[in-house]
Amino acid sequence: MPVDLAPARLPEDTDAERSLLATLCAPGAEPMAADIAFALEEEDFVHPAHRAVFKALRALLQARLEVNALTLKDVLDQEGALNIVGGYPGLVELLSAEEVGRPQVLADLIRRKHRQRQLIRLGSQLARQAAEEEAPPESLVELAAQDLFRLAQGDARSKGLEHIKSIADEAIEGLVDRIEGRGAPGLRVGFPRLDAITQGFQPGNLIILAARPGIGKTSLALNWLLRSALHQGAHTAFFSLEMSSEEVFMRLLSAHARVNMKSVLAGAFDATTEARLYASRDELIGLPIFINDQASITVPQITAQIDRHLSAVNSKLDLVIIDYLQLLSSPEGSRAAKQSEAVRIGEISRGLKLLAKDRGLPVVVLSQLNREVEHRTGGRPQLSDLRDSGALEQDADIVAFIHRRSAQGQVDQEPERSAELIVAKHRNGPTGSIPLYFEGEYATYREMERVAESSY
Numbered sequence: 001m002p003v004d005l006a007p008a009r010l011p012e013d014t015d016a017e018r019s020l021l022a023t024l025c026a027p028g029a030e031p032m033a034a035d036i037a038f039a040l041e042e043e044d045f046v047h048p049a050h051r052a053v054f055k056a057l058r059a060l061l062q063a064r065l066e067v068n069a070l071t072l073k074d075v076l077d078q079e080g081a082l083n084i085v086g087g088y089p090g091l092v093e094l095l096s097a098e099e100v101g102r103p104q105v106l107a108d109l110i111r112r113k114h115r116q117r118q119l120i121r122l123g124s125q126l127a128r129q130a131a132e133e134e135a136p137p138e139s140l141v142e143l144a145a146q147d148l149f150r151l152a153q154g155d156a157r158s159k160g161l162e163h164i165k166s167i168a169d170e171a172i173e174g175l176v177d178r179i180e181g182r183g184a185p186g187l188r189v190g191f192p193r194l195d196a197i198t199q200g201f202q203p204g205n206l207i208i209l210a211a212r213p214g215i216g217k218t219s220l221a222l223n224w225l226l227r228s229a230l231h232q233g234a235h236t237a238f239f240s241l242e243m244s245s246e247e248v249f250m251r252l253l254s255a256h257a258r259v260n261m262k263s264v265l266a267g268a269f270d271a272t273t274e275a276r277l278y279a280s281r282d283e284l285i286g287l288p289i290f291i292n293d294q295a296s297i298t299v300p301q302i303t304a305q306i307d308r309h310l311s312a313v314n315s316k317l318d319l320v321i322i323d324y325l326q327l328l329s330s331p332e333g334s335r336a337a338k339q340s341e342a343v344r345i346g347e348i349s350r351g352l353k354l355l356a357k358d359r360g361l362p363v364v365v366l367s368q369l370n371r372e373v374e375h376r377t378g379g380r381p382q383l384s385d386l387r388d389s390g391a392l393e394q395d396a397d398i399v400a401f402i403h404r405r406s407a408q409g410q411v412d413q414e415p416e417r418s419a420e421l422i423v424a425k426h427r428n429g430p431t432g433s434i435p436l437y438f439e440g441e442y443a444t445y446r447e448m449e450r451v452a453e454s455s456y
Helices: 014-024 030-037 048-062 069-078 087-095 103-132 137-152 164-179 192-198 217-232 245-257 261-266 271-284 299-311 341-359 371-375 391-395
Strands: 206-211 236-240 289-292 319-323 363-368 398-403 418-426 431-439 444-447 453-455
Touching (some): 014 030, 014 048, 014 103, 030 048, 048 069, 048 087, 137 299, 192 418, 192 431, 206 217, 217 245, 217 289, 245 261, 299 319, 299 341, 319 341, 341 363
Parallel strands (some): 236 319
Antiparallel strands (some): 431 444, 431 453
């Protein structure tokens, strides 16, 4: 039995649409009309004739031409839409509607009606999909949350131009806070030389951390997560597509307690070590660290989970880490899912950048490198080694590589412990190379005692 919960009549006000168009198309109204018309969309209007006239009005305003019945008729005729409004007599009749002194009130009313229609359609779509039972309810919940967030953000994304003074006031206020020690420039992750280069991971930044398998991407990312939570009280989220949440916790426990990972996993330790592990566990469970180990997950689902977390009382996030990019799924039915891997990764990369920008969060994404790096003398990574898509380099604000030489130059040997963190791209600052030392038994990286070389 088909499910249709939509009301017989959707919210609309065609009289308001007619009056608004008559007001915006009145002689000499072009300056006022431009402010309002470019804040609306065709979809805000219900009647097909009103949509056609609104589209013609925007075309004239964009071309900076006079707006009147004759110029509108010409545009409509060129678009093959004159018959939609009932020819020239129908256009004249439409424009004869009552004009108003405050058209912004009508514009707000029309936009509100459109948002109400969108809510009704979203609800009906969700009811229909749930009744068909073709998708699991968890997926429907995540997709619905994402749709609702996009609807809620609609006005914010369509905001107009801001005068530089208001932007400057906010920027200088933030700068003064930093100078006087009231605010940090970004989230510091406990690696002093890296923090000096980046000035902390900035809200809205997409950070790519890339390396070949087995080099320790996850270890370094978890080090950042743990240190930022310990030393700055950062609220962090870790999406693990490869390891279980228990494995992630055991790595954090080993790193924090400084106990050999093999001993932790085997349970081979003495009473003193056991006490240290329990003490570390007690400190870890008091930290604002959140973990998700869903193996098959999409960017919209990650975004929906973050939105749900942020909507809870007294909840926030300061850092999101995703391990790792190539394991992310594409939404079922998306165009990119049916195309090449490069196109698919490009869509995912863009989605992650929008997630960081729209939610004002630094998002760290781990990524693999292609095999070309293994055949290069020295094996030093470069931006062209990012696997599957140049979109990663384009979308990322920071790209960093971990470089560890293989023993005796053989790629099939255990890499040596000394390493480099190469900041190869930094959109808003210097690049550089930071010497690291890998303590694999503790799943930990630490900076070595050498001055980093940086360049712009």
